[in-house]
Amino acid sequence: MASSKETVAMSVGRLLEEGHYTRQKLNEEVSNKFLQTYLELLDFSHLFFTQKDVDELSAK
Structure with missing residues (x-):
């Protein structure tokens, strides 16, 4: 059974796939681009996340 986070x-x-007007499928490329943009918005000065943090998030 999936955890609540997975659900x-x-x-x-x-x-996102069904409701967005482009109906773009979420694949690895789109997910990686989203993550990079999200991290850049959260930490645009690169003060909070270390490279290790980014690598760990990218691996998930």
């Missing part, structure tokens, strides 16, 4: 992640992914 939420799956639901958000499905909503």
Whole structure:
């Protein structure tokens, strides 16, 4: 049985795929681009996340 975090992640992914006007499928390329943009918005000065943090998030 999926954990609540996994269930939420799956639901958000499905909503993005089906609800966004472009109906773009979430694949590895799109996910990586989203993560990089998200991290840049959160830590644009590169003060909070270390490279190790980014690598760990990217591996998930």
